[in-house]
Amino acid sequence: MIRSLLTVMLLCATTSPTAAQDVRVRSGEHGNFTRLALDIPADTGWSIDQSSSDAIDVRLGGENIEFDLSRALTRLNEERVLGVSELPGDQGIRISLGCACVAEAFLANDRMLVVDIRRGISSPQASTVDQSPARVADEAATSETPSLSSVRIGQNPGIGPKNAGNALLPDFNELVQGPRPFESESQSAATGLDPGVFEHMLAEQLATAATDGLLDSAMRSLPKAGDSHVEQKVNVSPLSSSQETPEKKAARAIEAVISGREPGNMQSHIRIGGATCVAERDLDITSWGGDDPLADTIPALRGRLFGEFDRLDRDVVIGLARAYTSIGFGAEARAVLDLDSDTQDSALFAIAGIVDGYSDRAGVFAGQTNCDGPAAFWALIGSVDLPGNAGVNQKAILTTFEGLSLRMRTQLGPRLATRLAEEGFPDAARNVLSRLERATGEINDDMMFSKAQIDRLNASHDQAHEILNAIASKSGPNAPEAMAQAIELATENRERVNSTLADLSGAYSTEMRDTEKGPDLWLAHLRALTANGQYDASFGQLFDKPNYPRSIRAKATTDLLTLLTEQAQDTAFLKHSLARTDGYDGLASSKSALLVAGRLLDLGLPEPAKRWLDFEGIDRTKPDVRLLSARAHLAQAEPEQAEIALIGLKGNDALSLRAEARRMMGDYSYAAEAYTTLGNTENARRSAWLAGEPNLGGGERDALSAAMRLRQDTIPDPASNAPSLAVAETVAGAGADTRGTIRALLDATRLSAE
Structure with missing residues (x-):
């Protein structure tokens, strides 16, 4: 029975058709072209046939393909595409x-x-374009891949394949224009570049830059095809990957990597022709909510949000989001905007995030801190930091701030003051807080917290620490962050953390461990324990949070190792620096690792010190690393390796190590000269004595130099000289000097009674 069942199952498995493969078809309008995208299985052959002027056939080479056309026309008009349907055979x-x-x-x-x-x-x-696997294989077999290091000269010099452009960007049809009234044939020939080709190239490069976010475009409509002086040039060959040369394919592969980079800091984007400021009419936040947004505007707009057939009214969506934003309800505004994915108001969406304390992550206001209108205010308050050459229009920022409602000034004022101080404008920052204090008649915790940030940035640590301690000691939204900053300030100044803050850090780090602030509070708690000498407790918890961000764990490792190396006794230092060396690798900063390695060398432990010098991220070519490496080699009696590590280094530290290496290799003359240059008289004399050259030690008379001179003094030979009173007197005097020199040498080298 079981054998029969297995046979039936085997037959079903071998005869069942291949599972169907779904291919979803999506579309969208992109200005002067329409794009359709088909999500096809990997390694699927395809071809496109445009044998008819009113239709395009796209065929796939797989089996049992089912097309999902439910969204094929949802975003299209009928300007270029009228419909999409399946071909017979489902292929x-x-x-x-x-x-x-x-x-x-x-x-x-x-x-x-x-x-x-x-x-x-x-x-x-x-x-007809064929992209079947067989054709691709034939092309790969018959074509040669160009060298990526080949040098190109001529009109477009460079290294490697020419730039073929990004395949996902639209190609520009060249426009054939008539004679140019202000350009002669001699001028065109002198440039060496056809003006039409130059315009084509410039348009593509501008499109690439705009897509990457490197410039803001101000598009004007292109001439229409029906104009008398312009006609469309015939596109003789559709672009496809099958028609690309190997050189273009290689260039496209390289550009795909470059184009896939993260945009990075949006504040550093370059804008050709200067920064484009968001229009003041789009930032009139005071008029968005009316006289009483909560009682009148918002309820009325919510009732009109959905119109006939439950369709969203986009104008109402914008109005309701603006009303919420005008009173500081950023989360509610963003939720309303999310109801309609087609609503495009980037400035409104950015402001809705900024009023809730987020940065302008989309870069809507990037580079606009020097604008004359409200854009400067939102650009500054929405930024994390600014490029060094960014201008800040303080007048426009303060004017916009004063024009906000009291509610919004109270909500955004402390943050604005902090950002001004961070960008180097402490007086303007204090001015904002003073204006806010006069307007509200009080100083709340947010304003006090901002004042602490200003004092800290201006090196008024005592005042900042006092304010932070006061905020942290009472409940409030700023208490956890104030506690963390107070502990950080104490550790930066190498001070102990008071017991109240230390206990609070433990409570906060446990209570809020699963919140957004959890990692920062955990870091503050470890700092407090280490600053107070509780190394077992702090290092015992260092590896307990593997799910926390790597940057936080790296910061904790670096801070704890730095405090441990600078403050701990030898026993505690060795216990925690040697116990989990491999665990620190990859997390500790180069500076902290070198600090630990230096102290290990001071304690005479070169082997573990060399392990710390091999940590990830340490550049072994840097002078400070090479000096430590030379010290480790000398401690292990490897003077030749130490000399190699010191090649090319200058300065007293390198000369001192080089002198020690030469002394260990027996080059006492060089060592004596080097020690003399360094002013190390004792080592210079010892090296000079070993070299048998007393003059190298500085020429001063002492027991060692006198002993060396005994070797150089000549005594008359009685066998070759006739006996005389002069010879006897010379021999007697030399004997007395020798006895005195030996007695002085013994006294200088006598061990102490201890």
């Missing part, structure tokens, strides 16, 4: 055209087939 789709259009197709990320459709005339000679 492709037909795109019905509503214009004289051409198609360009390519693969993106190996799993997305992109078809771009724009106006143009299809070329019958290149109307």
Whole structure:
């Protein structure tokens, strides 16, 4: 029975058809072209056929493919694409055209087939593009990959393949223009570059820069195809990956890596022609909510949010989000904006985040701190830091601040003051707090916390520490952060943390361990324990939070090791620096690792010191690392290796180590000269004595130099000289001097009674 069942199952498995593969078709309008994207399985062959002027056929080479066309037309108008339908056999789709259009197709990320459709005339000679696996294999076998290090000269010099452009960016149709009235043929020939080609190249580069966020565009409409002086140039070959040369494929692969980089700090983006400020009419936040937003405006707008057939009214969405933002309800504003994904108001979305304490992560106000209107205010308060050359229009910022409602000034004022102080404007920061104090008639915890930040940034540590301790000792939203900063300030000044703060840090780190502030509070608690000498407790918890961000764990490791090395007794230092060396590797900063290695060398432990010098992130070519490495080699009686580590280094530290290495190798003359240069008289005399050259030790008379001179004194030989009173007197005097020199040498080298 079981054997029969297995046989049936085996037959079913071998005869069942391959599972169907779903291919979703998505689309969207992109200015002068329409894009369709097909999510296809990996390694699927495809072809595109435009043998007819009113349709484009896209076929896939897989089996049992099912197309999902539910979203194929949701975002399209009928300017270029009228419809999308399946071809017979479930192996492709037909795109019905509503214009004289051409198609360009390519693969993106190996799993997305992109078809771009724009106006143009299809070329019958290149109307079919085949991207089957067999053809790709043939092309790979018959083509040679260009060298990435080849040097190109001429009009577009460079190294490696030419830039083929980003496949996901739109290609620009060249415009054939008539004669230019202000340009002669001689001028065109003198430039060496066809003006039409230059315009084409410039347009593509500007599009790439705009897509990467490097510039803001102010688009003007292009000339229409029906204008008398312009006509569309025939696109003779649709762009596809199958028609690219190997050189273009290599260039596209390189650019894909470059284009995939993270944008980084949005505040440092370059804007050609200067910064474009967000218009003042789009930032009139005081008029967004009306006289009483909570009682009148917001309830009225909520009732009109959904119109006929439960469709969102986009104007109401914008109005309601603005009303919420005007009273500081940023989370509610963003929730309303999220209801309609098609709503495009980047400035409103950015402000809704800023009023809730977030930064302008999208860079809507990047580079606008020097604007004359409200954009300067939102650019500063929404930034984390600014580039060094960024200008700050204090007048515009303070004017915008004064124009806000009292509620918004109370909410944003302390943060604005802190940002001004962080950018080097402490007087303006204190001015903001003074204005806010006069307007509200009090100083709340947010204002006190901001004042502490200003004092700390201006090196008024005592005042900052006093304010932070006062805020941390009572409950409030700023208490945990004030506690953490007070502990950080104490550890920076190498002071002990008072017992109240230390206990609070333990309570906060436990109570809020799963919150956003948990990692920072955990770090503060470890700092407090280490600053107070509780090394077993702090290092015992250092590896207890592997799920915390690596940056926080690295900061904790660095701070704890620094405090341990600088303050702990030898026993505690050795216990915690040697117990989990491998665990510190990759987390400790280079500076803290070198600090630990230096103290280990001071204690005569070169082998573990060399392990710390091998930590991840340490640049072994830096002078301070090479000096420590030389010390380790000398401690292990490896003077030759120490000399190698010191090659090219100058300065007294390097000379001292080089002298010790030469002394160990027997070059006492060099060692004596080096010690003399360093002013180390004792080592210089010892090296000179060993070298047998008393004059190298500085020339001063002492027991060692006198002993060396005994070797150089000549005594008359009685066998070769006739006896005389002069010879006898010389021999007697030399004997007395020798006895005195030996007696002085013995006295100088006598061990103490202890």
